[in-house]
Amino acid sequence: MYGITEADKVFLKNKLENQKRYLxxxxxxxxxxxxxxxxxxxxxxxxxxxxxxxxxxxxxSLNDYAEKEGLKPIFAVLTLPSEYHRQKMITLKSGRSKLVYNKKYINDDKHSVKSGSNKLQFLVRSIMNSKHFRNIPPKQRCYISTKEPHLDGTCHLNLLVFVPEEYLNDCVSAIKSRFLDTHSKVETNINNPTAYIMKYIFKTLDDLRQNPELENLTDITFWYLKHHIRHFTMSKTFVSLEIYRKLNGRIGLISLTKNYNKGLITVIIDPETKKPVQIFDEFGELWQKIKIPKVCNNTPYKMNDKNISKRFKELQLLNYIDELFGSDNKNIKCLNRIPINRMSNFELVNYYHNLDLENINLQHLGYVENILLERDLNCFTHINTPHDLNNLTANDFIKRGLNVNPS
Structure with a gap:
């Protein structure tokens, strides 16, 4: 069903298993x-x-926003023309329906499932950029769209748009004028828009809602995975999802957007990654990015000999930690640290004060203290540091990994 073969299922199940194992x-x-x-x-x-x-x-949240703004819903189903459909539905004399090969289908990359999905998404952009929709103030128009497959796997799109009542007829005309075939339709008499669109969204997620185990996935989920198609898109009515997710739902989507637009919530963006690094409001900090070190990567399914390769990596890391921190620190977790010279001042000072000065290699300690001096960070403890080298014996030098100068 939906154009999914047994080979597709095997490949996609293996891909999901690897992703889950990695996570x-x-x-x-x-x-x-x-x-x-x-x-x-x-x-x-x-x-x-x-x-x-x-x-x-x-x-x-979008439905609540539309109600408060007094907006009216328009629901449209947008379908693709016959050349995108590998199969078509016919009715037999017995009254049964049957899928048969469609002679008008064009079997090339421009008419693939993914290409059809992209064409429908472009159609939504064309509708929202039309003259009738652009006449509406940006805060007075919003939409939700969801894609789903026909039985033969061809994509179609469900679109729910909210507009002011006085623009309703013009917007319906703008949508109808962009229909690609005769099976597309528009409705405006909708009593519960949220339930209406969620009916279409949830029917593509039924296997994930009821029992989201790998063996219980249906062809419709495999269809989304195979063709890399999004279940759901919506207009930029609210603050970006990246900001909303950082706060873990502590502030509702509508309230967060209103406060953000009023300047009551500030988001600091990293200029290189374009990702949020800090969020705060008038009362203080709401969220801040913390540089968290990663624990060693355990992805044995990528290795030829799982046990030997894994143990070899562990021994390599333990030997490295022994050399750096001393042999009494084998309880230290296997962390991928930030390079010393790339640490922030705060990270560097924290790192320095957590060093085991009794057992550390003095060459490494001297390197850290040199960087501290270059940054004018005078936070030395003066306990067994390179300043006290005159008090060390030859055995101390050998123990700490330094060469003894005969002179």
């Missing part, structure tokens, strides 16, 4: 605990309950 077996070290990546990451399949809950919240 479960790699960790962030936070407050003395190893927390797997899977705790933070969610998508339509990974942590699907969180994904669906957020999806429901976004749709509900």
């Amino acid at each position: 479960d077996n790699n960790f962030l070290y936070i407050n003395g605990k190893n927390i797997p990546y899977s705790h933070f990451y969610f998508s339509s399949w990974h942590n699907s309950n969180r994904y669906i809950a957020e999806l429901n919240n976004r749709v509900s």
Whole structure:
């Protein structure tokens, strides 16, 4: 069904298993605990309950926003012309329906499932950029769209638009004038817009809502994965999802957007990555990015000999830690540290004060103190530092990995 073959299922299941293994077996070290990546990451399949809950919240928030603004809904189904459909539905004399090969189908990259999906998304942009929609103030128009497959796998799109009542007829005309075939349709008599659009969204997520196990996934989920198609898109009515997710839902989407637009919430963006690094309001900090070191990568499924390769890596890291911190520190977690010269002043001072000065290699200690001096950070403890080398014996030098000068 939906153009998914058994080979597709095997390939996609293997891909999902590898993703899940990676997310479960790699960790962030936070407050003395190893927390797997899977705790933070969610998508339509990974942590699907969180994904669906957020999806429901976004749709509900948009509907609440439209009601407060006095906007009216328009629902449209946008379908592709016959040349995009590999098969078509016919009705037999017995009354049964059957899928048969469509002679008008064009079998090339320009008419693939993904290309059809892109064409429908371009159609939505064309509608929203039309003269009738551009006459509406930006805050008075918003939309939700969701894509789903026909039985033969061809994509179609459901669009829910909210506009002021006085623009309703013009906007309906703008949508109808862009229909690609006769199966597309428009409705305006909708009593509960949220339930209406969620009916279409949830039917593509039923297998994930009921029992999101790998063996229970249906062809419709594999269709989204195979063709890299988004379940759901919406207008930029609210603050970006990246900011909303950083606050873990502590502030509602509507309230967060209003406060952000009024300048009551400030977001500091990293100029290089374009990602948020700090969020605060008039009362103080709401969120700040913390540079958390990664725990060693355990992805044994990528190795030929799982046990030997894994143990070899562990021994290499332990030997490195022994050389750097001394042999009494084998309880130190296997962390990928930031290079010393790239640490911030705060990180560098913290790192320096946590060094084991009784057992550390003095060459490494001298290197750290030189960087501190270059940054005018005078925070030395003066305990067994390079300043006290005259008090060390030859055995002390050998123990700490330094060459003894015969002179």
